[in-house]
Amino acid sequence: MVGDDLLNAKKVTVSFLINGEWQTGIYDVDLDIAHGEVLALVGESGSGKSTFATSVIGLHNKKQTHVTGSITLDGQELIDLPDAEENRVRGEKIGMIFQDPLAALNPLMKIGQQIQETLDIHDVYQKDQYHARVIELLDEVGIVNPERTAKQYPHELSGGMRQRVMIALAIANDPDLIIADEPTTALDTTIQAQILDVLLEIRDRKETGILLITHDLGVVAEVADSVAVMYAGQIVEKASVQELFEHPLHPYTRSLLRSNPEVDREDDELYVIPGTVPALSEMDHHKDLFLQRVPWMQDEADVDIPDELVEARPNHFVRGTAWRTFEFPDQKG
Ligand SMILES: Nc1ncnc2c1ncn2[C@@H]1O[C@H](COP(=O)(O)OP(=O)(O)OP(=O)(O)O)[C@@H](O)[C@H]1O
Numbered sequence: 001m002v003g004d005d006l007l008n009a010k011k012v013t014v015s016f017l018i019n020g021e022w023q024t025g026i027y028d029v030d031l032d033i034a035h036g037e038v039l040a041l042v043g044e045s046g047s048g049k050s051t052f053a054t055s056v057i058g059l060h061n062k063k064q065t066h067v068t069g070s071i072t073l074d075g076q077e078l079i080d081l082p083d084a085e086e087n088r089v090r091g092e093k094i095g096m097i098f099q100d101p102l103a104a105l106n107p108l109m110k111i112g113q114q115i116q117e118t119l120d121i122h123d124v125y126q127k128d129q130y131h132a133r134v135i136e137l138l139d140e141v142g143i144v145n146p147e148r149t150a151k152q153y154p155h156e157l158s159g160g161m162r163q164r165v166m167i168a169l170a171i172a173n174d175p176d177l178i179i180a181d182e183p184t185t186a187l188d189t190t191i192q193a194q195i196l197d198v199l200l201e202i203r204d205r206k207e208t209g210i211l212l213i214t215h216d217l218g219v220v221a222e223v224a225d226s227v228a229v230m231y232a233g234q235i236v237e238k239a240s241v242q243e244l245f246e247h248p249l250h251p252y253t254r255s256l257l258r259s260n261p262e263v264d265r266e267d268d269e270l271y272v273i274p275g276t277v278p279a280l281s282e283m284d285h286h287k288d289l290f291l292q293r294v295p296w297m298q299d300e301a302d303v304d305i306p307d308e309l310v311e312a313r314p315n316h317f318v319r320g321t322a323w324r325t326f327e328f329p330d331q332k333g
Pocket of ligand 1: 016017018025043044045046047048049050051052065215279280
């Protein structure tokens, strides 16, 4: 049912084996998604968004990547599932949409065959039902001439059409959760809006939970119900979309908002965030790592802070204490 727990991630930490040493990519991440909820995970490149998604779906290389903590989907623990069981859960319960459909689709196989193959893995259809189901799926994602598209190869389709096909593949087995990793980044604005509409329609019809990974705050404002802001492998703030846009607290969230011309609400100058996300080897996850990029808060950057986020406003969680005093220099009053 809409609103019931779907995905519960608790204290998820992911480490990578890099040059013989384990380095922490994401640390102590707690995230929940309910049935029918669109949760946006936002942050700059390198903040750990895809690492989180990959650990949910179990796509990481297990020899070089350690995932600890707990990730449950409808109550079932996903971490350290035996491979066969993991493949089943992944195929049946989670659908994945990537940024680049051309890389994800098989260039040598017709669209209809590719969808049929996804259905095949789960073997619930009679032989003669496959074609009908393929056409139905292409129709569901808004493809106008599904019979024709089923007979085409990926390179014969436009970017928007290919992304629709990816969504058809992702929903082929009626998943409870869709993970969409930058699904519209490569598309122009009109097509982007259409693709997001397709996702929302699916959510409405099937009560699917959606983890939407994006660096685009405009997309978040348009489609998400709630948002988690990630920086250097940690969640620094989470709240409903409306709450977060109206009362952003963490310095990183405020800097992101003020650096985005589309969503900046006030009439002030755009802010350029200096520097970049630190390398994994330079991350001390017991500090508020973003403060390294706030020139006027260097004293606080060295202070250890608790791992737990605090509930600063009802259902609005934020990390550390810098949000209490943070102000942009040109706004100090
Ligand atoms: N398999 C891996 N081995 C080593 N380091 C990794 C691996 N996967 C990710 N990383 C590192 O972990 C950090 C987070 O990367 P990740 O791709 O999750 O970030 P992201 O927020 O999704 O960025 P983008 O938006 O560019 O995809 C980066 O420093 C990246 O280099």
